Amino acid sequence: MPIYEFDCQDCHSGFEKLVRGFSAIGSVTCPQCGGQQVQKRLSTFASHVAGGSFSLSAPAAACAPGGA
Numbered sequence: 686m687p688i689y690e691f692d693c694q695d696c697h698s699g700f701e702k703l704v705r706g707f708s709a710i711g712s713v714t715c716p717q718c719g720g721q722q723v724q725k726r727l728s729t730f731a732s733h734v735a736g737g738s739f740s741l742s743a744p745a746a747a748c749a750p751g752g753a
Protein backbone atom coordinates (compact mmCIF):
# COMPACT_ATOMS: atom_id res chain seq x y z
CA MET A 686 0.00 0.00 0.00
CA PRO A 687 1.50 3.29 -1.05
CA ILE A 688 1.84 5.82 1.74
CA TYR A 689 2.90 9.25 0.62
CA GLU A 690 4.23 12.14 2.62
CA PHE A 691 2.72 15.54 2.17
CA ASP A 692 3.49 19.03 3.27
CA CYS A 693 0.65 21.43 3.92
CA GLN A 694 1.20 24.82 2.37
CA ASP A 695 -1.26 26.43 4.77
CA CYS A 696 -0.08 25.33 8.20
CA HIS A 697 3.28 23.92 7.09
CA SER A 698 2.77 20.62 8.79
CA GLY A 699 3.90 17.36 7.34
CA PHE A 700 1.81 14.25 7.35
CA GLU A 701 1.59 10.84 5.82
CA LYS A 702 -1.40 9.57 3.96
CA LEU A 703 -2.29 6.33 2.37
CA VAL A 704 -3.33 7.05 -1.18
CA ARG A 705 -5.18 4.61 -3.35
CA GLY A 706 -4.43 5.46 -6.91
CA PHE A 707 -2.38 8.29 -8.28
CA SER A 708 -5.43 10.42 -9.05
CA ALA A 709 -6.38 10.40 -5.37
CA ILE A 710 -3.29 12.43 -4.54
CA GLY A 711 -5.00 15.53 -5.86
CA SER A 712 -7.85 15.13 -3.39
CA VAL A 713 -5.68 14.80 -0.30
CA THR A 714 -6.42 17.32 2.40
CA CYS A 715 -4.43 18.34 5.44
CA PRO A 716 -5.49 16.55 8.64
CA GLN A 717 -4.38 19.51 10.71
CA CYS A 718 -6.23 22.38 9.08
CA GLY A 719 -8.24 20.66 6.38
CA GLY A 720 -6.53 22.70 3.72
CA GLN A 721 -6.19 21.46 0.20
CA GLN A 722 -2.91 23.18 -0.50
CA VAL A 723 -0.81 20.12 0.07
CA GLN A 724 2.28 19.12 -1.78
CA LYS A 725 3.52 15.61 -2.10
CA ARG A 726 7.03 14.99 -0.95
CA LEU A 727 9.42 12.72 -2.65
CA SER A 728 9.18 9.24 -1.28
CA THR A 729 10.99 8.56 1.95
CA PHE A 730 12.56 5.56 0.32
CA ALA A 731 14.19 7.61 -2.39
CA SER A 732 15.34 10.36 -0.07
CA HIS A 733 16.61 7.81 2.41
CA VAL A 734 18.88 6.22 -0.15
CA ALA A 735 19.95 9.54 -1.60
CA GLY A 736 20.72 10.81 1.88
CA GLY A 737 23.40 8.23 2.21
CA SER A 738 22.74 7.71 5.91
CA PHE A 739 23.45 4.04 5.80
CA SER A 740 24.66 3.89 9.37
CA LEU A 741 21.36 2.38 10.43
CA SER A 742 21.55 -1.29 11.23
CA ALA A 743 18.61 -2.09 9.00
CA PRO A 744 19.74 -3.95 5.90
CA ALA A 745 18.78 -2.54 2.54
CA ALA A 746 16.68 -5.59 1.84
CA ALA A 747 14.28 -4.51 4.56
CA CYS A 748 13.24 -1.54 2.49
CA ALA A 749 13.26 -3.23 -0.87
CA PRO A 750 9.87 -4.36 -2.16
CA GLY A 751 9.90 -8.07 -2.81
CA GLY A 752 13.20 -8.42 -1.01
CA ALA A 753 11.68 -10.99 1.36
Ligand SMILES: [Zn+2]
Nearest residue numbers: 693696715718
Ligand atom coordinates in the same frame (compact mmCIF):
# COMPACT_ATOMS: atom_id res chain seq x y z
ZN1 LIG B 1 -2.62 22.27 7.04
